[in-house]
Amino acid sequence: MALDGQKTAYKYIGTTPNRPDGLDKVTGRARYGADISVPGMLHGAVVRSPHAHAKIVKIDATKALAMEGVKAVITRADFPEGLEGEDWDIQENCMAGEKALYDGHAVAAVAATSPLVARDAAKAIEVTYEILPHVTDVDEAMKEGAPVIREGAADFSVPEGLHPNVVRYFDSGRGDLDKGFAEADLIIERSFTTEAAHQGYIEPHACLGQMGADNRGELWVCTQGHWFMRRMSTAVLGIETTNIRVTPSEIGGGFGGKTTVFIEPLSLALSRKAGGKPVKMVMSRNEVLRATGPTASASMDVKMGMTKDGRITAAHGTFRMQGGAFAGAPVDVTTMLAFANYDIEHVHHIGYDVITNRPRQAAYRAPGAPMAAFATESVIDELCRELGLDPIDTRLKNAAKEGTRATFGPKYGPIGFMETLEAAKAHPNYSEPLGPNQGRGVASGYWMNWGGETSASVAISEDGSVTVSVGTPDIGGSRASMALMAAEAFGIPYENVRVNISDTGALGVNEPTHGSRATYASGLATIRAAEECIGKMCKRAADKWGIDPEAVVWEDGCAKPSGPNAGEFPPMTIAEIAGEMGGTGGPISGHYEDSPAGFSGSFGTHVVDVEVDPETGRTTILRYLVVQDAGKAIHPAYVEGQFQGGAAQGIGWALNEEYIYGEDGRLQNPVFLDYRVPVASDLPMIDTVIVEVPNPGHPYGVRGVGETGITPPLPAVANAVRDATGKRICKLPLRPSRVLAAIQGKEV
Amino acid sequence: MTKRIHVSTTVNGDEVDYLCDPRETLLDCLRDHLGVMGVKEGCGTGDCGACSVTLDGRLVCSCLVLGVEAEGKEIGTVEGMADGEVLHPLQRKFIEHAALQCGICTPGILVAAKNLLERNPDPTETELRYWLAGNLCRCTGYDKIIRAVMDAAAEMREAS
Amino acid sequence: MAELHLWSGLRALADGKEMVEIEGETVGQVLDGLVAAYPGLEPALKRGVSVAVDGQIVPNSRNHPVKPDSEIFLLQKLAGG
Ligand code: FES
Numbered sequence: 001m002a003l004d005g006q007k008t009a010y011k012y013i014g015t016t017p018n019r020p021d022g023l024d025k026v027t028g029r030a031r032y033g034a035d036i037s038v039p040g041m042l043h044g045a046v047v048r049s050p051h052a053h054a055k056i057v058k059i060d061a062t063k064a065l066a067m068e069g070v071k072a073v074i075t076r077a078d079f080p081e082g083l084e085g086e087d088w089d090i091q092e093n094c095m096a097g098e099k100a101l102y103d104g105h106a107v108a109a110v111a112a113t114s115p116l117v118a119r120d121a122a123k124a125i126e127v128t129y130e131i132l133p134h135v136t137d138v139d140e141a142m143k144e145g146a147p148v149i150r151e152g153a154a155d156f157s158v159p160e161g162l163h164p165n166v167v168r169y170f171d172s173g174r175g176d177l178d179k180g181f182a183e184a185d186l187i188i189e190r191s192f193t194t195e196a197a198h199q200g201y202i203e204p205h206a207c208l209g210q211m212g213a214d215n216r217g218e219l220w221v222c223t224q225g226h227w228f229m230r231r232m233s234t235a236v237l238g239i240e241t242t243n244i245r246v247t248p249s250e251i252g253g254g255f256g257g258k259t260t261v262f263i264e265p266l267s268l269a270l271s272r273k274a275g276g277k278p279v280k281m282v283m284s285r286n287e288v289l290r291a292t293g294p295t296a297s298a299s300m301d302v303k304m305g306m307t308k309d310g311r312i313t314a315a316h317g318t319f320r321m322q323g324g325a326f327a328g329a330p331v332d333v334t335t336m337l338a339f340a341n342y343d344i345e346h347v348h349h350i351g352y353d354v355i356t357n358r359p360r361q362a363a364y365r366a367p368g369a370p371m372a373a374f375a376t377e378s379v380i381d382e383l384c385r386e387l388g389l390d391p392i393d394t395r396l397k398n399a400a401k402e403g404t405r406a407t408f409g410p411k412y413g414p415i416g417f418m419e420t421l422e423a424a425k426a427h428p429n430y431s432e433p434l435g436p437n438q439g440r441g442v443a444s445g446y447w448m449n450w451g452g453e454t455s456a457s458v459a460i461s462e463d464g465s466v467t468v469s470v471g472t473p474d475i476g477g478s479r480a481s482m483a484l485m486a487a488e489a490f491g492i493p494y495e496n497v498r499v500n501i502s503d504t505g506a507l508g509v510n511e512p513t514h515g516s517r518a519t520y521a522s523g524l525a526t527i528r529a530a531e532e533c534i535g536k537m538c539k540r541a542a543d544k545w546g547i548d549p550e551a552v553v554w555e556d557g558c559a560k561p562s563g564p565n566a567g568e569f570p571p572m573t574i575a576e577i578a579g580e581m582g583g584t585g586g587p588i589s590g591h592y593e594d595s596p597a598g599f600s601g602s603f604g605t606h607v608v609d610v611e612v613d614p615e616t617g618r619t620t621i622l623r624y625l626v627v628q629d630a631g632k633a634i635h636p637a638y639v640e641g642q643f644q645g646g647a648a649q650g651i652g653w654a655l656n657e658e659y660i661y662g663e664d665g666r667l668q669n670p671v672f673l674d675y676r677v678p679v680a681s682d683l684p685m686i687d688t689v690i691v692e693v694p695n696p697g698h699p700y701g702v703r704g705v706g707e708t709g710i711t712p713p714l715p716a717v718a719n720a721v722r723d724a725t726g727k728r729i730c731k732l733p734l735r736p737s738r739v740l741a742a743i744q745g746k747e748v
Numbered sequence: 749m750t751k752r753i754h755v756s757t758t759v760n761g762d763e764v765d766y767l768c769d770p771r772e773t774l775l776d777c778l779r780d781h782l783g784v785m786g787v788k789e790g791c792g793t794g795d796c797g798a799c800s801v802t803l804d805g806r807l808v809c810s811c812l813v814l815g816v817e818a819e820g821k822e823i824g825t826v827e828g829m830a831d832g833e834v835l836h837p838l839q840r841k842f843i844e845h846a847a848l849q850c851g852i853c854t855p856g857i858l859v860a861a862k863n864l865l866e867r868n869p870d871p872t873e874t875e876l877r878y879w880l881a882g883n884l885c886r887c888t889g890y891d892k893i894i895r896a897v898m899d900a901a902a903e904m905r906e907a908s
Numbered sequence: 909m910a911e912l913h914l915w916s917g918l919r920a921l922a923d924g925k926e927m928v929e930i931e932g933e934t935v936g937q938v939l940d941g942l943v944a945a946y947p948g949l950e951p952a953l954k955r956g957v958s959v960a961v962d963g964q965i966v967p968n969s970r971n972h973p974v975k976p977d978s979e980i981f982l983l984q985k986l987a988g989g
């Protein structure tokens with residue numbers, strides 16, 4: 001696809017107006033998942049397994065049901081049998097069947113007249129367990145003799161002879177590794193581990209569900225995708241998809257973790273059992289950490305070869321990941337993207353998806369990519385160090401560009417990796433002098449982005465203002481971006497556009513706001529739907545003027561006659577056309593739906609300076625730079641926000657965040673005090689540079705920007721700590737005790 | 749059922765009362781009994797600051813205060829920051845600086861920042877970062893939040 | 909005929925071939941042709957794959973056009989956060 005027809009001069013795109021939901025959000029009026037109450041509402045609570053792996057022998061709810069105010073108790077017996085594949089996984093994860101598979105696994109739920117009564121009733125439900133041996137570590141889970149989580153969970157891809165906990169196997173690559181490594185002047189091979197990190201959205205999962213005996217109902221819920229929510233919830237309940245209408249609330253963060261279901265089908269099942277009374281369910285933070293999210297943990301071996309002048313000759317990676325008690329660790333993406341930044345002829349990846357007694361992993365921002373980047377970008381850093389090469393120059397030498405055959409197969413279209421490297425090199429942060437105990441790290445990352453099922457509508461109001469209806473929940477300001485794109489398409493002021501996030505009853509199926517797709521895909525659909533409206537408005541003007549619609553053009557919010565035979569008429573504004581539309585053919589609206597395939601990936605390069613306290617091993621981030629390709633930044637302030645937020649999450653994963661399981665298989669740190677996400681005093685300002693290499697697959701050149709930013713920080717921080725201390729640490733997080741041990745020459 | 753206790757208190761200048769279970773937190777009472785939904789629960793253990801309110805002018809996590817402790821006190825929440833339709837400078841600067849993405853942390857951070865500026869109208873960036881260290885934001889990396897507060901503080905100093 | 913490239917894990921299910929030539933005017937026709945030629949690939953395709961046609965990833969778009977000289981890669985199923 002050529003860039004022809006893509007706009008390059010903009011009136012609204014690239015400006016930074018106030019977001020339409022800003023006022024509600026700074027005054028406390030915005031309504032999130034837990035903020036809605038309705039008359040007659042009940043409150044739900046969940047009974048969760050305290051054991052990592054246990055047979056459920058008996059559930060006795062007699063005492064709970066006898067309590068004043070208790071209206072319903074459900075267990076797995078209240079859900080249909082016979083589900084298959086992912087639907088079964090989701091059902092089993094929402095409510096345990098024969099076995100509790102991890103600490104925090106739901107085994108029963110109760111609805112009562114108040115949150116306190118529900119909580120007390122949950123405590124009164126007696127569950128008899130038979131404790132089974134457990135395993136929570138990925139390498140342990142693959143060893144002979146490890147407890148088997150579930151027989152027969154492996155799919156066709158797993159070769160003979162592996163432990164039954166290995167449920168999927170990936171193998172991809174090209175070229176001749178022996179030849180590639182023979183060409184290298186230096187080969188480095190290292191083993192790495194990363195821990196599970198939680199998405200850490202500040203808003204716990206919350207919903208209000210209502211369903212009658214006819215299996216019809218409503219769900220109000222914080223979710224990244226309400227059609228996913230509807231499909232999964234109804235599948236778990238074994239009812240028709242359309243029976244439930246899902247309305248998304250404002251959402252207090254998701255980062256991938258709110259693309260699936262947990263308590264929502266429970267609220268519907270409780271409601272049905274309680275005679276159709278609505279049931280509100282709100283997770284505690286403890287429940288969020290024990291039973292939702294996190295991402296997979298990884299154990300990896302990476303080997304790369306380089307010539308003296310910095311050319312990568314061959315790369316091999318083995319990636320073992322556990323994603324909890326169900327298949328789905330994103331090792332497929334890990335293998336695909338591990339070396340995708342570079343032009344490498346001889347490359348091979350092997351991946352293992354392993355199940356353990358941990359919560360079912362959920363997508364987390366660029367799922368699978370940060371772990372791989374930690375391993376591969378650390379090895380590249382080590383190669384550069386040993387060969388005395390500049391890390392940015394070396395990356396420039398190997399960087400993928402338009403026409404490069406990606407390590408996963410196809411050729412790249414126009415991409416902006418080189419541009420991010422050049423901008424990082426030119427940035428003053430890259431030449432700031434460093435003091436003692438300080439170090440600098442560089443790393444790059446990539447996310448291929450996504451299109452996905454998309455349906456959007458645009459309607460012209462009687463006064464010429466415009467309503468845009470999209471189906472992708474707004475997590476970080478996307479309503480502002482949609483309004484800017486609509487304003488640009490129509491040539492009307494930003495303020496004249498209102499953007500609604502429609503419920504599942506108002507549009508066709510939309511995939512969630514995930515995969516960095518909302519601004520790209522819903523934006524594309526908004527522009528196309530606006531163009532349909534414009535076509536109709538030109539026709540109305542042409543009819544009025546008695547000329548051919550082809551002789552009418554749309555400019556600056558007006559229909560104008562154009563061309564030699566169009567005649568002389570004063571332009572008609574959108575307000576004039578809208579004002580009389582009832583009498584000229586009726587309401588004017590446009591609609592667009594597609595699974596757009598024109599998305600294009602975004603590369604980023606980060607430069608970080610750290611200081612490591614040699615006494616304590618504590619790492620302080622001194623400076624941080626994010627350079628990333630946005631294609632075209634619709635609302636640059638929110639693009640910067642995505643860069644900064646991704647970097648902060650990556651820094652947390654690199655330095656502090658980790659799931660810690662005890663010998664008993666229980667999560668040791670299910671509170672924010674101990675699961676330590678970055679706080680304001682942990683971080684400096686995060687400098688940003690937006691690179692714009694337009695994506696030819698979007699009318700304005702947009703690339704998704706949400707995910708790439710979490711990928712480089714893991715290796716960038718580790719590379720900086722290496723620079724500051726002289727120690728290469730191959731395990732995350734780089735908590736002070738581990739860094740101190742490395743400085744002292746101990747094993748880490 | 750536990751006997752409920754009658755509590756009279758003031759929220760954003762308005763006298764209100766509620767009946768609460770002695771186990772309920774002030775956060776529960778504000779949200780469930782008084783419908784003050786701008787106060788958010790992110791953790792319930794005093795670690796995230798989403799529930800920040802002022803109690804007689806002191807910044808507290810309302811999830812760590814019992815509902816009964818509010819008797820006779822003055823509570824300030826985000827709902828009381830604007831003066832009618834005129835936003836507090838912090839609220840305005842948060843919108844202008846894009847200092848919120850999802851916005852769930854915003855009410856707590858606004859209440860905390862306002863409380864700081866009342867004590868120290870001219871904080872350094874470091875003082876501000878440490879003051880806000882009890883308010884988690886997972887979306888923004890804090891950069892734009894810090895800029896918005898510093899800018900609001902500068903404007904407020906000029907105006908006074 | 910379009911050139912269809914398989915990732916190495918799939919090659920064992922397709923007589924060890926890295927590249928196969930398949931007739932078809934859409935992604936759907938090519939995938940159907942692939943399964944007809946190598947039935948062992950069916951479970952892999954059923955589990956879900958992404959397809960890149962001439963460099964563009966076209967997730968779940970069976971009707972995406974394929975040219976006689978198109979270069980097609982099967983990729984692992986993609987999603988995002
Ligand atoms: S909810 Fe009170 S500090 Fe988190």
Ligand code: FES
Nearest residue numbers: 849850885886887
């Ligand atoms: S804006 Fe989402 S947590 Fe702060």
